[in-house]
Amino acid sequence: MNSQRSPPTYPQLLTFALFGKDVEYRAAIGNWILGTNLFNTNPILAVNNSFKIINTPHFFEEDSVHPDQDIIDLMARSYPGPNLFILAVDSENSQEENVVAQISKLQEIFGQQVTEHVFIILPDIESLQSLLHLKQIFNIHLAVANENLASECKTWCFGRHSFLYDYKNYSERVVRRRRTALMKITVNSLSDGPPLPHYERAGLDAMTPSTPQYGLSASAGDTFQNHACNGANEVTDTMINIILLGLTGTGKSASANTILTAGYPKIDPEQLFRSEASSMPITKQCEAKIIQKPFKRQVRLVDTPDFFNEEVKNCQAQVEACKRFCQQGPCVVLLVLQLGRITDSEKEIIQKLENKLGWRIRDSTTVLLTHGEDLKGSLEKYINACGALKNIVAMCNNRYHLFNNSSKDSKQVTELIKKIPNFKKKKKSLMSLVFDALQLED
Structure with missing residues (x-):
């Protein structure tokens, strides 16, 4: 090869x-x-x-x-x-x-x-x-x-x-008409009844996804769905996946919570992603929450562990879980890096993640810098002055954004949404383990 x-x-x-x-x-x-x-x-x-x-x-x-x-x-x-x-x-x-x-x-x-x-x-x-x-x-x-x-x-x-x-x-x-009919049967089967099987038996026309169904939870004032570990099998025409990737301590979980609270300011703290300052990995498995605010469409927000940290057990299983999320619909990546701390292991982070995940993430990645409160001066000048960071941003077609995760200003999230590639373009979701990525015509 x-x-x-x-x-x-x-x-x-x-x-x-x-x-x-x-x-x-x-x-x-x-x-x-x-x-x-x-x-x-x-x-x-x-x-x-x-x-x-x-x-x-x-x-x-x-x-x-x-x-x-x-x-x-x-x-x-x-x-x-x-x-x-x-x-x-x-x-x-x-x-x-x-x-x-x-x-x-x-x-x-x-x-x-x-x-x-x-x-x-x-x-x-x-x-x-x-x-x-x-x-x-x-x-x-x-x-x-x-x-x-x-x-x-x-x-x-x-x-x-x-x-x-x-x-x-x-x-x-x-x-194509037959394919559309099979898809409609599947969508109808997803909307009612018990958890779906992970294969189609002979004699049945319903195609069903193989990912397991997980329990849902929601706070009284804020409606979103919570999924842990391996995946969720909800399928809608407008679902998009936002995957946060990065090393331990960069602020992935805190950034995910910034996005959550922008749409749900009164969210129950128990519904947030676990986040705390630590040199050891706090996030040990992929976790997803399905939300709509402030995106005005259904979004699966996925927090991930550090795939390169030896303290994360069953790391490969979490890599596969992340890949399954990406297969379940249009997928964009937020590569989380800490402002002022680009380590040697992060200089080739794009290539390492692509090798780990097996697909070219750079085409759908926006670099998300955290600790925005520490920035003095222009962000653009800061990036240009840091060769390693400049190279990473260039690989992502110069898409970058800055978060201050201690701020409650939701504007930083709405500005991020504008920078996510192809976010406004509504695509048909991939019924990942069943259908191809091709859109159907009537």
């Missing part, structure tokens, strides 16, 4: 369409990729933090009752196209003529170029050796089933564009 390649501009799920004649073998492949046993129940769709896998239980059945509907549903769920077509070939169907027949059916339906995205997973090395010549004939990828399939799939997808349907056999309008 080329270490000089820039990370992706947004954390995205890889979408796989899973095919295969044998139900149990197909389930085993799905489980290996996901690292769970979700496919033991033969779901139509299953997801984790990295992959969305669409199962096709009737695809190669000659007596399928609704073959065209099966194809349209696959196209709708994976719109505008999957990253991989995974063909799970079990030992009973690994003869060359059977494998070629399955490849040919994929080509017949999706076009000749589909083979560039076909990943055939075989049961043993003998099958691989006997079918290896198909790699040159069809321009496909072959591998033997193993517990490292997730890593192999990621590696093979790296740097490749996803497959795009050509709609020669099926109308794009029909596919």
